[in-house]
Structures are given as C-alpha cells and as structure tokens.
Amino acid sequence: MLTDKIVCGGDRTMWSKPDCQRLLSQIDAASNKMSSAIVKESHRLKAWGVLGEGTGAHLVNKDKTRLLTKEELMGPDGSMRALDAVCVDPTTGLLTPDPECVMLLANHCLVPVSRDLFLHPETGKVLPVAGNIGYDPISSKLVCAVDSTSGELHKSGAPVFPYVPYPICPSTGLPVKTNLPVLHPEKVFKLGGLMLDPATEIEVPVLAVTIHPQTGQKLSLGGTYLNPLTGTVTPLELGGPMNEPKGGKIVPILGVNVDSNTGDVIPVGGLMGPSESPILLGDSFSEPLSGKSARVHGAFLQQDTVLPHAGGYRALLEASMLVAQMHVVKTLRQYQDSICEDLSVTVDRQRVLKAATEDMKKTLSIRLHRDMHWLQSLETQRDIALSLKSNGGKLGMIKYPGTEMWIPAVFGVKIPDPGGSGLMVPVLGLEPDWNTGLPAPLAGTMEDADGKGLVPITVGARTIDPVTGEPGPVIGVRTNPWTNTVVPIVQSLGALPRGAADPDLLNLLENEINSRQNYWHCQREKEEYLQKELNFVFLDIVDTVEERKVKKIRYKEKLKDIEEMCHFLEESSLQEAQRRTARDLSSLLGLELSLQWKVNRGEREQEVKLLLVIRKMLEKLMEFIKKMQLAESRVQIQLKEKEQQRSKSPNAETAMSLRPRKATLHLLAEFQEHIKKQQGSVEFAYSRLEYLRELSNIQALQAKVLGSPGDQTQVINEMSDK
Structure with a gap:
C-alpha cells in the first residue's frame, strides 16, 4: 500500500515524510527477516554453495605452499586458466584436475587427486563425479548437481538425471559391453523418463544416464531386479527394497550402477558407517573431502563400497529456490535505496522487484511439482511396507490346490498349478472365484514365447499376448471371465498398456x-x-x-x-x-x-x-x-x-x-x-x-x-x- 502511494504520488515534494519512513522501515524489516530465514534454511538443507562455501577439496599449487583459487583455475566464462592443473575430459566435457595435482583434505593432509574427480566450476573445488554430476536433457550436457550457486538451469522444470561414469572391464581394460538403450528425448517428460528393460523389455523408469566413452552415446540406466520381499521380477525404483550386498539386510534403493563385469544395471544401497543403519534420504553425513555436514540425496559405488552423496536433482531445486529468494531480497533492497532517488528509478526497480517475485513463484511451483510427486511415491512405498509389516505380505486365505486345507496366500509363494499342469506356479494375486465366490489364487501357466511349451506365469517372462498375438513380457495376471482361467497380462508393442482415457x-x-x-x-x-x-x-x-x-x-x-x-x-x-x-x-x-x-x-x-x-x-x-x-x-x-x-x-x-x-x-x-x-x-x-x-x-x-x-x-x- 505504501509502495503504491509513493510510486503513484507523482510529485516527490507531495510525499509524506512519515509515509516514506514507514515504508523504509517495513522494507528493512522484511528484507532482514527474509535474509535471516534464507540463511537458516540454507544451513538446514546443507546448501553450502548458496552460502558461498561448497564441499570438496582445494587443489594445491605445484610448490605445495598455498591453495589454488577458483579465479586462478578458470575464467568468468568457465574457460581454463591454469592449464598445468586443469584439463577437459573429451568424453564428458567436464573440467578435471591434472593427474599430477595434489589436493588438501579436511584433515589438512595433502594427497594426489584420483581419476574419478572433477573441478566444480562454481566453487573451484574438486569432488567425485559419481553422485555430483547430472545429465540435463534440455542442453544434452552434463551439469553440476551439487553446491549450485546460480539457480539458472532449472527454469524449464525438466528433470536432471544422475550421471553414472561408464565402467571399464577389469579383465580387458576396455569399456564393458552392455545392452543399455540410447536415451530417447521423446520419452523424457517433467517427472522423469521411460525406457525398455534390456533383459525383459518391460517399460521401466530411467534412473540415471551414462555416456559411452568410445561412441559418445547417452545411454539410459534402468531395469528390473529380483525383489527380495516378493521373490518376483520388479522394475528398479528409488526407495524400493534391496539386499545390502555384504550383510544381506533389507535397505532402500538409493541409486543404480553398471556392473563392470557383466554390464548389467544393479541397484545401489547400503549401511552408514559404524552404526550400520540403512542409508536414508535426508540423513546427515560427513562429506569426506571437506569434512562438512551434508544431506543424503543418493548413494554410489566407489570400489565396491557404497557411499552416500549430496548431489542430485532435488539438491538443485533446493538451491534454485534459495537463490531465487536471495534475488528477491537483493531487488527489495535496491528498491529501498531508490526511494530516496529519482521517481523513474523507483518505478523501474519496483518492476524489477515484481519480476524477481514472479521468478521465485515459478521456481517454487517447479519444486512443489517434484516434491508432491516424490511424496506420493514415498506414501505408496510406506503403505506397502506397513502392509508387509502387519500381515507379512499375506493377500488372504486360499485352499491349497488338491486339498481342503486353507493356507495364507502370500505374493510370490509357489503352489501347485490350480489348472492341473503339475507345475509349481507363483501366486501373483487373489480374487473371488466367479462360480463359488471363494477367494482363489491368481496363478497359472502360459505358453512360452520361444516354443518351450507350458511355463509358470511369472512377471518378466515372455509369452504371446492373447489379445494382439504379439510376443511380449508378462507384467501381471487376470482371470478370463469367459473361460474362468488365469491368463497373463502382456506388454506388447514396446510400451505398457495404458488403455484409453475415460x-x-x-x-x-x-x-x-x-x-x-x-x-x-x-x-x-x-x-x-x-x-x-x-x-x-x-x-x-x-x-x-x-x-x-x-x-x-x-x-x-x-x-x-x-x-x-x-x-x-x-x-x-x-x-x-x-x-x-x-x-x-x-x-x-x-x-x-x-x-x-x-x-x-x-x-x-x-x-x-x-x-x-x-x-x-x-x-x-x-x-x-x-x-x-x-x-x-x-x-x-x-x-x-x-x-x-x-x-x-x-x-x-x-x-x-x-x-x-x-x-x-x-x-x-x-x-x-x-x-x-x-x-x-x-x-x-x-x-x-x-x-x-x-x-x-x-x-x-x-x-x-x-x-x-x-x-x-x-x-x-x-x-x-x-
């Protein structure tokens, strides 16, 4: 109100001095309160880039007498200055430290740099590539996914996928052979991307991207795995259950990697330090190079050891929100300074302030879209976990085939084929029998797509779609109402059957x-x-x-x-x-x-x-x-x-x-x-x-x-x- 009164007042001599003083006082109080809240939130989120610090280690000069500054290492446009300390990786385009360089760790020890590090262009520090670099599908380039200080990348709302370095086969010293599909831009949308699992051809979410070092192709990482709770083939999904590699405990999936021996996509998750508690998103950990406290945004493999990382799309959105808020504070203070200047300057800066506010609202909207999507996924996973905890995965009670004995029907547990084939088949669901109304297991057999005869209906196995006549992977099971037999639901034509919109x-x-x-x-x-x-x-x-x-x-x-x-x-x-x-x-x-x-x-x-x-x-x-x-x-x-x-x-x-x-x-x-x-x-x-x-x-x-x-x-x- 005071702003409109002063800006629209025209003649500056007609302004009320108390009005000006009240406006200046209110702007000062608002900007100070906002600035304090932003700093507090930045510390809570461990957004060290926004706070002007950043994680990672400093490079040291050749004489090992002082730290190299960001300005010494690169120019304002990101170009290299210290050619003897920094080079460009031809495959990724990332700035990487020269192998002869040394870096200063948090414990003040000088150690040689390793090959898996990159130089952060916004902080001038070195960090591991895995977990801290992402792939931007809009620019088709790799970007820093941690310690962001600009917030300019994510106005479109397009996702930034985690980048996984392409593995080298230890036995041959060459890039491992894989069947990973090329990333298709037409299958990338606001909330993620889709791909076909190389093993089963089931449509699954894209969880990461890698770049082949010889061809330069951008490859999609995703797939299926054996769910330890159900014993069935399931699409890899962040937050899903997996067995911790060393002890076998159930832990959440926090990332994916490519096996350097087989070329298969494998889930990544594990335990945190001496406590051996599961690594969970949002938990705090000590970033090893800088010693700073950081928030877990995922996990990666480093020489067969699972480690947490603080980079990712969510970290970028958090930093973008904080940077947008800081820009509003800055323009608000500039507007405050202009009140005592020329009226035209005041009007212009009010316009700039409004634009900064709208930009902040757009950034918030993008973040909320993603947060709501993540939250709904977490609620679904929580409901599944609570159900498993309360009933052990029991779907209900069924008669054991061929007997009058009632047993718990547990998803994935094998029983004799109710159709009488003599095969043991997994229970994939439960529904009332059309004739008796009693609960009956959704389990049975199907014709193998490769002509091997009858095989159990299992998720991921290939068969002929009874509707289209095309081969495809099984993604579910249902009862045919005309024959009262259990038949598979098949994904054909390379995409999940989504049906027609109502x-x-x-x-x-x-x-x-x-x-x-x-x-x-x-x-x-x-x-x-x-x-x-x-x-x-x-x-x-x-x-x-x-x-x-x-x-x-x-x-x-x-x-x-x-x-x-x-x-x-x-x-x-x-x-x-x-x-x-x-x-x-x-x-x-x-x-x-x-x-x-x-x-x-x-x-x-x-x-x-x-x-x-x-x-x-x-x-x-x-x-x-x-x-x-x-x-x-x-x-x-x-x-x-x-x-x-x-x-x-x-x-x-x-x-x-x-x-x-x-x-x-x-x-x-x-x-x-x-x-x-x-x-x-x-x-x-x-x-x-x-x-x-x-x-x-x-x-x-x-x-x-x-x-x-x-x-x-x-x-x-x-x-x-x-």
Whole structure:
C-alpha cells in the first residue's frame, strides 16, 4: 500500500515524510527477516554453495605452499586458466584436475587427486563425479548437481538425471559391453523418463544416464531386479527394497550402477558407517573431502563400497529456490535505496522487484511439482511396507490346490498349478472365484514365447499376448471371465498398456480444475481488496491523528464494509468445502489420496485463520480510534479549564498544552508498532494460504495425470504450464 502511494504520488515534494519512513522501515524489516530465514534454511538443507562455501577439496599449487583459487583455475566464462592443473575430459566435457595435482583434505593432509574427480566450476573445488554430476536433457550436457550457486538451469522444470561414469572391464581394460538403450528425448517428460528393460523389455523408469566413452552415446540406466520381499521380477525404483550386498539386510534403493563385469544395471544401497543403519534420504553425513555436514540425496559405488552423496536433482531445486529468494531480497533492497532517488528509478526497480517475485513463484511451483510427486511415491512405498509389516505380505486365505486345507496366500509363494499342469506356479494375486465366490489364487501357466511349451506365469517372462498375438513380457495376471482361467497380462508393442482415457472422467477432472481456479481467482480479488481497505483505514487514522483531527475520523462505514467482505469470504469458503466433499477426486480415481485430503483440510483451516487475524486487526483499529477520541475529549476539557485560569503565565500554558500532545504521539507510536505486527500476521496467513492453494492446484493436475493413461507425457508436460 505504501509502495503504491509513493510510486503513484507523482510529485516527490507531495510525499509524506512519515509515509516514506514507514515504508523504509517495513522494507528493512522484511528484507532482514527474509535474509535471516534464507540463511537458516540454507544451513538446514546443507546448501553450502548458496552460502558461498561448497564441499570438496582445494587443489594445491605445484610448490605445495598455498591453495589454488577458483579465479586462478578458470575464467568468468568457465574457460581454463591454469592449464598445468586443469584439463577437459573429451568424453564428458567436464573440467578435471591434472593427474599430477595434489589436493588438501579436511584433515589438512595433502594427497594426489584420483581419476574419478572433477573441478566444480562454481566453487573451484574438486569432488567425485559419481553422485555430483547430472545429465540435463534440455542442453544434452552434463551439469553440476551439487553446491549450485546460480539457480539458472532449472527454469524449464525438466528433470536432471544422475550421471553414472561408464565402467571399464577389469579383465580387458576396455569399456564393458552392455545392452543399455540410447536415451530417447521423446520419452523424457517433467517427472522423469521411460525406457525398455534390456533383459525383459518391460517399460521401466530411467534412473540415471551414462555416456559411452568410445561412441559418445547417452545411454539410459534402468531395469528390473529380483525383489527380495516378493521373490518376483520388479522394475528398479528409488526407495524400493534391496539386499545390502555384504550383510544381506533389507535397505532402500538409493541409486543404480553398471556392473563392470557383466554390464548389467544393479541397484545401489547400503549401511552408514559404524552404526550400520540403512542409508536414508535426508540423513546427515560427513562429506569426506571437506569434512562438512551434508544431506543424503543418493548413494554410489566407489570400489565396491557404497557411499552416500549430496548431489542430485532435488539438491538443485533446493538451491534454485534459495537463490531465487536471495534475488528477491537483493531487488527489495535496491528498491529501498531508490526511494530516496529519482521517481523513474523507483518505478523501474519496483518492476524489477515484481519480476524477481514472479521468478521465485515459478521456481517454487517447479519444486512443489517434484516434491508432491516424490511424496506420493514415498506414501505408496510406506503403505506397502506397513502392509508387509502387519500381515507379512499375506493377500488372504486360499485352499491349497488338491486339498481342503486353507493356507495364507502370500505374493510370490509357489503352489501347485490350480489348472492341473503339475507345475509349481507363483501366486501373483487373489480374487473371488466367479462360480463359488471363494477367494482363489491368481496363478497359472502360459505358453512360452520361444516354443518351450507350458511355463509358470511369472512377471518378466515372455509369452504371446492373447489379445494382439504379439510376443511380449508378462507384467501381471487376470482371470478370463469367459473361460474362468488365469491368463497373463502382456506388454506388447514396446510400451505398457495404458488403455484409453475415460473422456467423462477427464472432463470431470478438467471441470474440477477450472472450478478451483475460478474460486481462487474470486477469493484473491476479495482478499486483496480487503487488505488494501485495511491498510487505507490504518493510514487514514494515522494521518488524521497527526493532523489533530481525531473527531473527524469516519470509520464505521469502512469497517462495516470490511466485515461484510469477511462474511462473504466465509460463506464462499464453506460452499467450496462442501462442493469438494461432494466431488472427491480420490473416490473418482479409486485411490486413497491422503495427501489431497490433508491439503484440502489445511487450505480450509488457513482460510479461517486469515479471517481471524483480519478481524483481530479490525478490533485493534476500533479500540485505538475509541481510545484516541476519548483522549481527545479529555484534552479539550483540560484546555477549557486552563483557559479559565488566567493567573497562569503564558509559558506555563504552552508547557501544559504540550503534554497532551506528547501523550497522543506516544499512543500513536504504540498503535503503529502494534498494527505493524498485525499486518505481518495477516500477510503471513495470506502467504501460507496461497502456498496451500498452489499445492491443491498441483494435486488436481496430478489427478488429471492419473486419469489420463493414454497420454501421460502430454498431460505431465502441461502441469508446469498451469
């Protein structure tokens, strides 16, 4: 409000000095609070690049007398300066330290650099390539995925895949032979990428990228593995269960690597140090080269040892968010400095401030899209883990084939083929028998795609699709309603069967998204008008008191309008809550979306809190007006009494008349300080509400993705454009 008043005031001589002082004071307080919060969050996230430090080790000069600075090693454009210390890797394009160089570790020891290190162009320090370098599909280049200080890379929202150095076969000294597929740009979208597993040809997520040192091809890393909990072939997925290589404990998958002997993609996960607790995302560890505390964003293999790393796409998004926030603080302070300069400068810097704020909002939206996707994946994995913990993976009770004995049906456990083939077949599900209604196992046999006769139906095995007649890998199982026999679900034509999108469901989801956005647009208009009116009343009161015109304050109509607007917002919020309850997305999609319920509830509660703090501010305004009018009445009575005391000297009269004035100014100062805090509470509540609305919008868009199985890529690409 003060900003608009000053910028639109035109003639600088007409500006109120108290207005300018209030604006400068508020900007100073806001920028200091934001700056402090950014530094605190940077420390919490261990974003050392944002803090101007960075992890890794310093290179040392040839005489081993001092550390080499970033400016000595490279120019502002990233070009090499110290040609005797740095070179460019021809395969990756990364800056790498010369093999003859030495580096200083955290324990102050000088050691030779190893071949698996690179020079970070933003910090000038050396770090392991594995875990700290990513592949950007937009630029088709490798980028630093740790200690980012610029935040410029990720405006598009395209994912940055982990980069895994291509392995060298120990027996031949040559690049290991693999069947890894080339990365297809058309199969990369906002939330990841897809590829065909080289072993089974099942469509699986891309988990990393490598570059062949001879051909320069960008190859996709992903695949399938034997799930230790179910004993079945499962797509590799971050967070999935795996056996820790040395002790056999179940630990989460935190990355992938290429086996240097077989060329197969293998999961990476392990235990942390002496405690031997599983390495988990978000845990803290000591980065070995710098000794700094860092957050686990994944794991990599170093000479058969599993180590945590702090690099990755999520670390980049966190750094981008912090850098965008720092840019807002910087432009806010520049705007503050311009208030005392030329008006045209002030207007220009206000425009720059608005652009910085919009950039920060876009960065936040990209991060929230990814965070919500990750969180939903984690909730799914947690639900599976809780189910396994509670029932050991038991699907229900079935009759053991050929007997009257009831046994627990556990996914993956083998039983005699209910079809009578005599083979032992794995249980892949459970559903009621069409004739008896009793639970029956989804287990059976199929024709092998290579003509080997009947084989058990197992995930990943190849057979002929009974629908298309094409060979493909088994991805599931179902009961044929016409023959009442168990048949495989086959992935044919090189992609998972996504089916056709339900046009009625998509239309319903689109209407839901539009309804929410229309509701938010209407609410925002009213809420912004409400805040402007409150600020106008506040400024009007302050100006009137300073001009000694307290009796002329006309506030009842204004406050009545504000209260009516609050009531309108309350009614609108209640109607929207009832509308969403009646049209529940989770029931539409047949999914338990607890996150959606939490965000909807949080949004509704925050709308109530916003109106609560606005009404509290209204009460304080009315209290102050009444107090000032009462004080003014007392002053007038006192002045009349003093006029009747003619025996008093003129100087004494002046002194007496100044006392009420000082008391008034003291009350005004207290009022301004209190209202400033109330304004801060209103702005905080409103910002929190806008954050929850953004989360709600993202969830609605992601629900559209779930309801659009036929065209996932197009819908996902639309998400960040909304």
